[in-house]
Amino acid sequence: MGGKLKPVSEVVGSIPSGSHLALGGFAIARNSIVVVHELIRQRKENLTISQGIGGLDTDLLVGAGLVTHLIMGGGSLDRFGPIHCVNRARETKSLRFEDYTSLSICFRYLAGALGLSFMPIKSLFASEMLERLEAGDGPNDVRRFECPFTGEEYVLLRALTPDVSFVHVQIADEEGNCQIRGPQWENEEQAKAGRRVIVVAEEIVTTDYIRRSPELTVIPGHRVEAVIHQPFGAVPTAVFGCYDYDAEHLRAYVDHAREPNRFKDYLNKFVFDCRDHWQYLEKLGGLRKQEELKADRVLGY
Amino acid sequence: MPATEEIKARDGERKILATEIMVVAGARELHDGEVAIVGLGLPEMAAALAKRTHAPRLSTLYEIGVMNSTPKDTPVGLADSRTFYRATCWSSFLDVMGMNLHRGVVDAGFLGALEIDRYGNVNTTLLKEGSGKIRYVNGSAGGNDVASLAKRVIVIMRHEKRKLPLAVAYLTSPGFANGRSREELHLRGGGPSRVITDKAVLGFDAKTHSMSLLSLHPGIRLEELTENTGFPLQVPEVIPVTPVPTAGELRVLREEIDPKGVYLR
Numbered sequence: 001m002g003g004k005l006k007p008v009s010e011v012v013g014s015i016p017s018g019s020h021l022a023l024g025g026f027a028i029a030r031n032s033i034v035v036v037h038e039l040i041r042q043r044k045e046n047l048t049i050s051q052g053i054g055g056l057d058t059d060l061l062v063g064a065g066l067v068t069h070l071i072m073g074g075g076s077l078d079r080f081g082p083i084h085c086v087n088r089a090r091e092t093k094s095l096r097f098e099d100y101t102s103l104s105i106c107f108r109y110l111a112g113a114l115g116l117s118f119m120p121i122k123s124l125f126a127s128e129m130l131e132r133l134e135a136g137d138g139p140n141d142v143r144r145f146e147c148p149f150t151g152e153e154y155v156l157l158r159a160l161t162p163d164v165s166f167v168h169v170q171i172a173d174e175e176g177n178c179q180i181r182g183p184q185w186e187n188e189e190q191a192k193a194g195r196r197v198i199v200v201a202e203e204i205v206t207t208d209y210i211r212r213s214p215e216l217t218v219i220p221g222h223r224v225e226a227v228i229h230q231p232f233g234a235v236p237t238a239v240f241g242c243y244d245y246d247a248e249h250l251r252a253y254v255d256h257a258r259e260p261n262r263f264k265d266y267l268n269k270f271v272f273d274c275r276d277h278w279q280y281l282e283k284l285g286g287l288r289k290q291e292e293l294k295a296d297r298v299l300g301y
Numbered sequence: 302m303p304a305t306e307e308i309k310a311r312d313g314e315r316k317i318l319a320t321e322i323m324v325v326a327g328a329r330e331l332h333d334g335e336v337a338i339v340g341l342g343l344p345e346m347a348a349a350l351a352k353r354t355h356a357p358r359l360s361t362l363y364e365i366g367v368m369n370s371t372p373k374d375t376p377v378g379l380a381d382s383r384t385f386y387r388a389t390c391w392s393s394f395l396d397v398m399g400m401n402l403h404r405g406v407v408d409a410g411f412l413g414a415l416e417i418d419r420y421g422n423v424n425t426t427l428l429k430e431g432s433g434k435i436r437y438v439n440g441s442a443g444g445n446d447v448a449s450l451a452k453r454v455i456v457i458m459r460h461e462k463r464k465l466p467l468a469v470a471y472l473t474s475p476g477f478a479n480g481r482s483r484e485e486l487h488l489r490g491g492g493p494s495r496v497i498t499d500k501a502v503l504g505f506d507a508k509t510h511s512m513s514l515l516s517l518h519p520g521i522r523l524e525e526l527t528e529n530t531g532f533p534l535q536v537p538e539v540i541p542v543t544p545v546p547t548a549g550e551l552r553v554l555r556e557e558i559d560p561k562g563v564y565l566r
Binding site: 026027028029052053055072073074075076078079080082086087090091099100101102103104106107110121122123124125126127128129152153181182183184185186187188189238240241244245247295299300301 | 383
């Protein structure tokens with residue numbers, strides 16, 4: 001393997017238990033399932049996970065019992081259902097949960113990405129999220145503050161600087177220069193706030209190809225520590241321009257995640273009993289299924 | 302959603318659905334040239350209808366980082382690639398929620414709600430069951446940001462007593478919390494302006510900030526509304542009837558915007 005290309009097992013092996021990981025998925029889009037499955041197989045425990053909008057990625061890690069601290073703006077599997085494992089963990093208080101909004105998570109990453117220690121925001125006022133954060137869920141992460149210039153009241157959000165940020169992209173070169181097609185939610189801030197940045201790419205292209213449209217490069221190679229190449233690495237979630245979500249599998253997932261025991265069956269079948277992502281893809285229907293999900297070039301899904 | 306009783310369309314055939322009345326009422330809240338943050342489902346339908354009728358220059362923003370898309374197939378959520386189709390801009394949270402919403406240029410924001418109370422506070426975080434057991438759901442996502450920062454907020458939801466309690470079980474997105482003004486709450490956005498349900502269009506009293514009845518949908522009686530509301534509503538002496546969708550609006554909705562009846566049912 002040339003450049004920064006590394007197998008997922010090696011990258012995940014380099015992450016200590018207890019790390020703060022920032023995940024780049026959004027509900028049912030661009031979840032790095034290949035990384036999440038490997039984290040579960042290698043039993044990386046005591047994780048702190050931060051994310052704008054949680055999806056299947058975070059739900060799997062929480063369901064597998066690896067997460068002790070969750071910092072999130074919200075989450076769901078869209079119309080397929082809620083993130084049952086995360087919601088159940090909140091109900092049983094089995095993890096510390098810092099409840100934010102989309103923009104406040106984005107601002108916390110932005111502060112981290114800019115090397116600032118905090119960012120002011122005009123959201124969160126008069127909400128129960130702020131009340132609970134101040135009361136004990138995150139008392140060192142929020143402060144009320146009066147602007148010294150205008151006298152206006154702000155909530156100050158402490159910067160997030162995850163130990164490792166993962167971003168799932170359509171294309172990257174071996175140096176980690178990567179391009180995202182479609183909307184980017186908070187991926188740029190989330191990646192650049194990270195102390196280590198890992199890119200998971202559906203396709204590896206040459207640097208010459210990146211040079212054809214450098215305006216599309218979101219994360220430059222010099223910020224990237226490693227590149228994991230895994231086609232269909234986000235299945236059953238969607239990657240715009242590459243493939244659609246696997247509706248059948250998402251429905252099956254939600255059905256299993258509703259019950260802790262059935263969730264265990266799911267993990268055994270689709271994670272522990274799979275040697276690697278290729279075997280997982282075979283279980284989901286292999287090439288025939290991938291062909292069905294492959295995006296139409298005009299529609300992008 | 303149940304159809305309102307015995308309403309006949311002006312074309313004399315298909316019954317007008319409550320969802321169609323809601324979408325039309327939502328569309329009429331949007332003006333040409335405005336900027337709106339919309340979510341999927343009925344808000345999206347309302348914005349699409351407004352664009353195709355009286356507000357062709359309405360800008361529609363989606364928090365994920367998409368502007369003015371025109372989905373061809375029905376998306377299952379914001380993260381569905383179908384939501385990205387034929388957009389005029391793909392950007393990010395930081396752009397849509399930061400440099401537009403937080404910047405103060407978003408005129409209207411739509412919200413859905415598990416619960417809304419008399420002061421327009423919205424809960425999208427948890428449900429308290431009769432036994433006292435708490436069930437968590439999706440949380441804020443961009444909801445609190447929109448409620449805090451949009452110039453005005455339009456809530457679209459089903460009208461049931463448990464969904465309109467005196468006080469929400471969890472205050473995710475603030476309206477006029479404790480009946481206080483937005484300035485007192487340190488919020489820049491104007492707060493909730495309309496609540497559009499399958500029974501009525503509601504607003505908020507300028508002085509008391511308490512929810513008030515603006516119009517009842519055709520065929521809905523006042524008692525039916527008050528019985529299904531968990532707090533006293535301010536009611537005008539003469540109660541207007543929500544305008545029935547025009548034949549033109551119905552045609553656009555049924556033939557162009559949701560021909561398969563995914564949301565309009």
